[in-house]
Amino acid sequence: MSYGDDARERVSQLSPKRLALLALELQDRLNTIELAAHEPIAIVGMACRLPGGLDRPEAFWRLLRDGGDAITEVPKERWDVDAYYDPDLTSPLTMNTRWGSFIHGVDGFDPEFFGISYREACAMDPQQRLLLEVSWEALERAGMSTAQIAGTDAGVFIGCASVDYYSLMRNPPTRGGSGVAMSIMANRLSYFFDLRGPSMTIDTACSSSLVAANLACQALRNGTIRMALVGGVNLILSPVTTISASQAGMMAPDGRCKTFDERANGYVRSEGCGVVVLKRLSDAVADRDHILAVIRGLAVNQDGRTGVITAPNGLAQQAVVRKALKDAGLDPAALTYIEAHGTGTALGDSIEVEALGKVFAARPGGPACALGSVKTNLGHTEAAAGVTGLIKLVLALQHREIPPVVHLQKQNPHIRLDDTPFYIPTSVSPWPSGAVPRAAGLSSFGVGGTNAHVIIEEAPPQPDVPREDRDGKRECLLPLSATNESSLRALARSYADHLVERPETSIADLCQVAGGGRAHFQHRLVLPVATVDDAIVPLCQFSEGGEAQGIKRGTVSAGRRPKMAFLFTGQGSQYAGMGRAFYEQQPVFREAIERCAEALRPHLPVPLSSIMFPAPGESPPIDETACTQPALFALGYALAELWKSWGVVPDVVMGHSVGEYTAACVAGVFSLEEGLSLIATRGRLMQELTRPGAMALVAADVERVERAIGDRKERVGIAAINGPNSVVVSGLPDDVGLVLRDLEDDYVFTTPLKVSQAFHSPLMSPVLEPFRQAAMRVQFEAPRIPMLSNLSGQAFGPGVIPDAAYWVEHIRAPVRFSEQVNTLASQGCDVFVELGPHDTLVKMARRCLSEAAGRGILPLTSLAPDGDVDRRFLEAIGELYVRGAQIDWRGMDPEQRCRRIPLPTYPFSRRRCWLEDHEMRPFPREELET
Structure with a gap:
């Protein structure tokens, strides 16, 4: 069967x-x-480099809206136009135009930024270099850092059709050729950003970048990838193609694309690079991306056999538009603007408009539909034409305005708009009224017959948190970084200028994007800011080389980050209300405390919240040992969770007495629930002791204190060794008093401590057995994070487990804090972070070290009884950042209230990277003839 x-x-x-x-x-x-096959695709980032200094979308929009153009004579650095120009097309091997649209400074590049040697950069096609820069800017404008996308399945789809740089080489590479190979245009981006999805360069001539968008959207819709970089690039470095097009009668002698005009007589060549970042709409919404516009439908087809392979096919153009509309699920009446291919040839323009008329004729009484072409502003960017038109459409939808068609004096008589919804705008106008959301079509036709059409729709309404809810009255931390000092100053200046232009900017949005949406380099600064004005003056001062109030700076060695130790405070540091501000403002901290409270419910006489955060007028039992120890454990654990949510992860952990339980939990020795049960049992057993105890701090070395204790070892013991001359004694009150009297007689300074029990002393003996029985029920593991022992002052060895016997001995034995601190220093720890109510441990730690060693330590605290906790944490995060710590800035916005707003992009430090004269192939006429 x-x-x-x-x-x-x-x-x-x-x-x-x-x-x-x-x-x-x-x-x-x-x-x-x-x-899924028809899911809309969100455009979440875009960037461009276009002629006329249009190095960002905002500048491009100003040119479009003002009806300007970017056409100039061919620059001398491209070629000597006089050597090739001849208005008489009967003259062989000449061009009939002196004009074009060129990007200034394409020889400049920042090779060090991209990890490329100067020699390799000079051998690279500048189109690759341009794509690297513009892709970086597109990702920054999307609020995505390279760390977020590295190693993902993101795809790269690039349109490119020219290899002029290769043709300039006198000695082209005979092996490899990664600097000039067409395929490497896309692969270079995947390599640099470490993207693992499909990576391809597409050459369908003028439709290349729009075909690239089609392929990217297919991959997104079928789930092959989750994000895509899509773009196109075109540079005109050799006169050969212009000569060929001139000889074919395709070039406009006056260097203007006169689209739809009766004077239309050819096109003008243009350079350009544009990149957009795409995601499925559902993913973009889930990721809270800033959605610029939406691609609703796409289609690609081919002319098939026509009279001439380069001749346009009106029927194929109709078909591709209808197919795109069907893919979008839209009727032609939904579109109120068409960005035409519109090269400015009399035949091509009329065929295109006629084809559009056939598609849109079936909408009688529908809204008007504008026709435009960006080629009237820039000329024809060839392989980048599709993405250039796409960026124009996104900008027009965002501004809800239609920019004018330039150079239109009298309509081409072969273009008939009667009985069609079309009109040609000659001045800037509001977007035509009609269907909502607003939608537009974009055509791009390849000279070999590959046609593409895309339907673009304005971004859907996005939920927004009111600015006052995002900002509140809290300060935020603005981090900036660059690969060198001059770029950092330039970046500071661009941020200051940006804020001057946009004083309405939300500080929370600003800091969140600058931190979480950017890569971070060796040269760093941080600035606490609460208002836009707080940022502008210091950034300006820094950019000009002066002293800047509030700015903290640092330079990090490559690959270097601080080695961090978490220090958990012990009993005696507690106070009512400790951590209240974090509990009210930080969801991560609050969730951790609530988890602890639930686990402690069977073990405490009152809820944990009543112990830690009493209501006004209440007298909480915070100083009762049975409550103190679990409360300190919970506080330390919640602080650790908060620090970790910001990317601050310990390399080593240690605690002082009770604090070692929290350190052990963070290190994975036992679970949170088992640790809380154990510490609650410990506290309860100690509080049940009936014999009174006393403790005191002695400013003497261990040997001197031991001599003073003498034969009282059964009643007095050393509870802690906190420094070379800082020892804590503990025991029966009368015996402790006698020890102190002996020491004071020798002029030793002593201070009694306010305690109810004699911790870490012989008086703890009655609790050892019942505690052992409780500890035997706990599953102990070897620390997963290096952990220092109170008993030895050293780290636990590999596989060594602090078991029940260890914790029993821990109750009675002294805390060797001084030895622990010296162990941290010997292991290269240079940041000590105290997780507790005070700054007790970091102060003691500095005193344990030599003056030289102490100067190299950064002490950070989490809380203080009367301190500004927000400012304290900002200062700590800032200190860590400028020392090279990898901060998770997204953790600063746990409730995702901030928006991914566009901010200034990285200021590359460009220098000339170009072939030397002796490496370049000349193009005299006699060589072309051969």
Whole structure:
């Protein structure tokens, strides 16, 4: 029996009810597949480099809105136009135009930024270099750092059709050729950004970048990738193509694309580079991306066999537009603007408008539809034409305005707009009224017959948190970084200028994007800011080389980051209300405390919140040992979770007495629930002790204190060694008093401590056995993070487990804090972070070290009884950042209230990277003739 027969046999045995359910399930799956196949694609970032100094979309929009153009004579650095120009086309091997649209400074590049040697950069096609820069800017404008996308399945789809730089080489590479190979245009981006999805360069001539967008959207819709970089690039470095096009009668002698005009007589060549960042709309919404516009539908087709391979085919153009509309699920009446291919040839323009008229004729009484072409502003950017038009459409939708068609004096008589919804705008105008959301079409036709059309729609309404809810009255931390000092100053200046231009900017949005949406380099600064004015003056001062109030700076060695130790404070540091501000403002901290409270519910006489955060007028039992120890554990654990949510992860952990329990939990020695149960049992047993105890701090070395204790070792012990001359004694009150009297007689400074029990002393003996029984029920593990022992002052060895016996001995033995600190220093720890109510441990730690060693330590605290906790944490994060720590800035916005707003992009430090004269192939006429 065949597989098919077997399947039919099994289906025939199903009940009618089961068959009906199966049919519904299959239909649901088919519907899901169909929806995914047509899911809208969100444009979440875009950047461009266009002629006329248009190095960002905002500048491009100003040119479009003002009806300007960027056409100039061919620059001397491209070629000597006089050597090739001849208005008489009967003259062979000449061009009939002196004009073009050129990007200034394409020889400049920042090779060090991209990890490329100067020699390799000179051998690279500058189109690759341009794509690297513009892609970086597109990702920054999307609020995505390279760390977020590295190693992902993101795809790269690039349109490119020219290899002029290769043709300039006197000695082209005979092996490899990664600097000039067409395929490397896309691969270079995947390599640099470490992207693992499909990576391809597409050459369909003028439609290349729009075909690239089509392929990217297909990959997104079928789930192959989750994000895509799509773009196109075109540089005109050699006169050869212009000569060829001139000889074919394709170039406009006056260097203007006169689209739709009766004077249309050819196009003008233009340079350009544009890149957009794409995601599925559902993913973009889930990721809270700033959605610029939406691609609703796409289509690509081919002319097939026409009279001449380069001749346009009106029927194919109609078909591709209809197919794109069908993919979008839209009627022609939904579109109120068409960005035409519109090269400015009399025949091509009329064929295109006629084809559009056939598609849009079936909307009688519908809204008007504008026709435009960006080629009237820039000329024809060839392989980058599609993405250039796409960026123009996104900008027009965002501003809800239609920019004018330039150089239109009298309409081409072969273009008939009667009985069509079309009109040609000659001045800037509001977007035509009609269907909402606003939608537009974009055409791009390749000279070989590959046609593409895309339907673009304005971004859907996006939920927004009111600015006052995002900013509140809290300060935020603005981090900036660059690969060198001059770029950092330039970046500071661009941020200051940006804020001057946009004083309405939300500080929370600003700091969140600058931190979480940017890569971070060796030269760094941070600035606490609460208002826009707080940022402008210091940034300006810094950019000009002066002293800047509030700015903290640092330079990090490559690959270097601080080695951090978490120090958990012990008993005696507690106070009512400790951590209240974090509990009210930080969800991560609050969730950790609530988890601890739930685990402690069976072990405490009152809820944990009543102990830690009493209401006004209440007298909480915070100083009762049975409550103190669990409360300190919970506080330390919640602070650790908060620090970790910001990317501050310990390399080593240690604690002082009770604090070692929290350190052990963070290191993975036991679970949170088991640790809380153990510490609650410990605190309860100690509080139940009936013998009173006393403790005191002694400013003497261990040997001197031991001599003073003498034969009282059964009643007095050393509880802690906190420094070379800082020892804590603990025991019966009368005996402790006698020890202190002996020491004071020798002029030793002593200070009694306010305690109810004699911790870490012989008086703890009655609790050891019941505590042992409780500890035996806990599952202990070896620390997963290096952990220092109170008992030895050293780290636990590999595989060594602090078991029940260890924690029993821990109750009675002294805390060797001084030795722990010296161990940290010997291991290269240069940041000590105290996780507790005070700055007790970091102060003691500095005193344990030599003056030289102490100067190299950065002490950071989490809380203080009367301190500004927000400012304290900002200062700590800032200190860590400028020392090279990898901060998770997204953790600063745990409730995702901030928006991904566009901010200034990185100021590359460009220098000339170009072939030397002796490496370049000359183009005299006699060589062209051969």
